[in-house]
Amino acid sequence: MIRYDALDALPVRGALPALDDALEGHGTAVLVAPPGTGKTTLVPLALAGLLGEGPRRRVIVAEPRRIAARAAARRMAWLLGEKVGQSVGYTVRGERVVGRHARVEVVTTGVLVQRLQRDQELAGADVVVLDECHERHLDADTAAAFLWDVRQTLRPELRLVAASATTDAQGWAGLLGGAPVVEARGAAYPVEVVWAPPVRPVRPPHGMRVDPALLAHVASVVRRALAERDGDVLCFLPGVGEIARVAGQLGELGDVEVLQVHGRAPAAVQDAVLAGGGRRRVVLATSVAESSLTVPGVRVVVDSGLAREPRVDHARGLSALTTVRASQAAGRQRAGRAGREAPGAVYRCWAEAEDARLPRFPSPEIKVADLTAFALQVACWGDPDASGLALLDPPPGGAMAAARDVLAAVGAVDSVGRATERGAALARLGLHPRLGRALLDGSGLVGAERAAEVIALLSEEAPREYGDDLAGALRRARRGGDAYAARWRSEVRRLRAVVSGVSHPPSRISRPEVEVGRWDNASEDRQVGLVAALAFPERVARVDGGSCLMVSGTRAEIGEGSGLRGADWVAVAVADRPVGKGHARVQSGAVVDEGVARLAAGALLEERDEVGWDRGDVVARRVERLGAVELAVRPLRDADPGLVRGALLDGLRREGFGALRWSPEAGVLRQRLAFLRLHLGEPWPDVSDDALHARVEEWLEPELSRARRRADLARIEAGEALARLLPWASGEAGRLDELAPERITVPSGSRIRVDYSRPEQPVLAVKLQEMFGLQESPRVAGVPLLVHLLSPAGRPAAVTADLASFWRDGYKGVRAELRGRYPKHPWPEDPAGAEPTRHTSARLRR
Incomplete structure (x- = not known):
């Protein structure tokens, strides 16, 4: 008997006429109803015509969680005075209670997506209610997009209702083609x-x-x-x-x-x-x-x-x-x-x-979650990048690219992202594609029973007391009497049935590695490890004491006292990143060996020649590696010259061109060229490290092509090589000594070296007496030199770039300070008109 008293007390009843009008006129509607108004229970019964009013329809209600789907079905059945499975039933993963005459079926959104993949027309359904849209679960967003696609292309008569207590009503209305928004007033108490x-x-x-x-x-x-x-x-x-x-x-x-x-x-x-x-x-x-x-x-x-x-x-x-x-x-x-x-x-x-x-x-799951399963669903739907689907938020490009990489690795999609026969089979399993791959391939290796047991263990995190070793957790689940063990056994039965009903497309595992008898006779622990490794091939890891290095390159710490520490290899099933740590931490995994690692992560196995700069020299070796893990290394003789050249260049970048042989003259040449580049520009070459690396073929290539190790670099005469960069073609190279001479002649007749180490203003260090009579500071390339006037003992007495000003203003103070200390040297009152000399006064008198 229908409980009309309970139904009449539900506030959403007042919104039913507007909802009927919206569906009759537009075919879609957004229902906004506060909690407790009856949108989850009364609305589906009314739409199905189970309350004696309106046309008889078959209604599917999609809930985001299994517990909600069961509860909603039971509540509706109670309101009708029936048992679940008569007029109202439910289907969740691993459980279906739906009678032949059921008019309302409550399903999880995941089940609905699977059903749409099998039957895009959703035959027999007249109305679909997507409940709790505001939660923005990925399956719910996917189901909504698929349903709108079905309505637009195959079944325009299919009615859709997006229902929620708190949601972006206008956003959903726009997504459903301008659907009317129907609001129900709540009767919530303060x-x-x-x-x-x-x-x-x-x-x-x-x-x-x-x-x-x-x-x-x-x-x-x-x-x-x-x-x-x-x-x-x-x-x-x-x-x-x-x-x-x-x-x-x-x-x-x-x-x-x-x-x-x-x-x-x-x-x-x-x-x-x-x-x-x-x-x-x-x-x-x-x-x-x-x-x-x-x-x-x-x-x-x-x-x-x-x-x-x-x-x-x-x-x-x-x-x-x-x-x-x-x-x-x-x-x-x-x-x-x-x-x-x-x-x-x-x-x-x-x-x-x-x-x-x-x-x-x-946060909408589509923005933050792993999109591998979503990417497979849309690929099977025929829209690999989801660009043609009605989604409130587009999937992030980076997350979709990462998802497609995973799908390609397990053979679920082809080179352009379309679902393969294997991908379609994986999508039908109702599992994450990683677990689906392990179930299909693992069944062929260790048998459907063992594969189903391990995948059921990986599908839901086991209680902490089960430990971090999957093989031990499996044995505990078998004998356990707790709620987790009961759910695990139920899931094993479901998976066993599912895998037996799915045709097995070609495996991604290379046939030489697969001797079925070998795995049939393997220990249980080894079989568990194999299935776990098939699910997470990039997390196969070699153990090194208290940590392990995954083939993906991620390092993870293994907990104290864990049995995984004693293994050589492990397959990491669950890992997280501890607070304040830069590495991961293993939460659960299984012991494997190198053979299993090679089998599961075979796509990452390669042997290659590696030539690089390490510890100050060229190191050449042939390396067999599984992703980031080195399996075997041996020295490489007669390495490829191109690889050697690259290693030498890398060494020069790391350690600078000081690895070459720089004579004093070569060092000065580089300084002179830097000076000319700064003040005159082209055609004088840029000789900074970055520029020299960019033009290495032009000046260093002949010597570099003959080098094989660091010692060969040390024999390269840098000055001779650097001279190749001089502007010979334009003839300007011949003016090098004119524009940036190594030495200049001072009034005393001495040829003094110019210091170009500061290219902004080179320095001329000369004894003060040798500059008598010179009115202006010497210049090179039009740039006045910074003159360091030295005392007779060779110490700086004054620094100036304006000799005339110094003779006029600064000389008197220097003369007063030094003439008593160096009486044998001339200190004329008029230095600008005095005779320059590099000798003492006594020698001048002779």
Whole structure:
């Protein structure tokens, strides 16, 4: 019997006529309805004609999470007075409860994408409701894009509804071809906001890490809420680990029951949370309780202010969830849970001043997540770069390029990004393409049962107590009686059935490496390692003490006491980056050997000649390497001359041209040329290091082509080589000694060397008496020299670029200071008119 009293109490009923009009007139609609209004339950029943009104239709409702899909189906069945599977059923990964006469089917968005790939027309469906669009999960965005494509090209009669409590309504309306926006008024009760920040500062989240001090504070706020308010308490935490820690800190709460709800929670626990009744409860939940689910009895929400979002570290080839500050939209959703059934309160574990600085909405997964699975889906859809799909946000180019590289490596796409037969098979598995590849290829090597066991273990992170060794975790899952082990066994059965129903396109593994009997007889640990390595070939790593180097080039630390430390090679399944560290850290992996490494990462195996500059000389060797890992090295004789030349040039760049033989004359030549280049420009050559490297073929090539090592460089006469750069063709080279002479003749007749080490203004260091009678400072190339006038002992007595001014103003002071110290040398009162000399006064008198 239909429960009309419960249905009539749902506020969304008032929006149904407008929704019907929108679908009849436009075929699409955006439904904006606050939490608790019945958009997830009443709307699909009404659209299907199950309430005795309107035409009979078959409706598919897509939910972002399995727990939400099950709960929505059960709630709708209860409203109809039926069991699940009659008029309303559900399908999630590994579970289908849908009867022959079902008119409403609730599915996860991932299941919907798979169904669209198999049947693009979505035969039999009349309406599709995409629920909780605001969460912007990648599968939901993909499903919306595919559905719009289907409506535009194949089935214009297919009706689409995008439904959410808080969303960019206009954005979705535009995406669905200008769809009408239908708003339903909520009947939410007032919710009082209580700001409850920690007394002392806590460290911000980093990676998966949450400051234990914050979790202790959240537990204390839960206790405070229990004391100050009536009703059940719903506490939001970012992940399963944080839920377990807060539950442990709450301990015994007397008559209060503590429940933990998350995607991994057993179905019985999920049912108990959603059933309500009985004694007072504290429900510790992840974001699965933000929307789609109504937890009865809740009057208080405690919000940690944290959430988990996917992130990809493309530089290290790692992807994982990371802890972030929850958005303002998520905060509103969470707070609304306290006002579903009566006035309530939300305790926010942060300061009011911080609230305005929070992001407005969660980050769309398409912007931050690993796009490998998305790239395969759009390739199978026929739009490899997703340029023709209706998406609120385009996929980032770099992330798509990285995804296509992975797909190409496993043979899922061809050279232009189109899906291959193998790619289509991988897409049908309902797994990440990496895991799908390992399941298909691993089944052919170790058997479907073992491959399915390992892939099920890799599909969902095992509890920490299972350890970081996948082989040990596998054995524990087999004998385990916990919720994880139950889910693992169910997934093994699903994968075994899936792989048996998929034709196996050609493997990407080279046939010489594949002797099936060899792997059938291998130890279980070795088989586990092989399957893990097939899933993550670029994370195969050679162990070196407490760390390992992946073939991708990423170094990762292995934890103290881990059994992986004793191995020579490991396949890293899960890794993260610790706070403040530049390297990764292994969370789980499997022991492998070099044979497995070569097999799994064979695409990265190469042997090549490497000639380079190392430790001050040319090193030539033949290297066999697996990506970044060197497997074997031997000296290389008769190395390719071009490679040797490149190594010598690299050495000159690192160590400078000082590695050549520079005679004093060669050094002076370079200084003179630098002076002329600075003051006269062309055709005089630039002789800076960068310029000489750029023109190395013109001046150094003959000698460089004969060199093989550093000692040969030291025998190259730099001056002779540098002379090749002089402007011989124009005839200007003949003016070198005229424009930048090595020496100039001073009034005494001496030929004094010019110091060009400062090309801005060369220096002439000469005894003061030798410059008597000279009215102007000497010039080279029109530039006045900086004259260092020396005392008879050869020490600078004065520095000037204007001799006339010095004779007039500065000489008197120098004469007064030095004539008594050097009485044997002439110190005339009029130096400008005196006879220059390089001798003493006594010698002059003779």
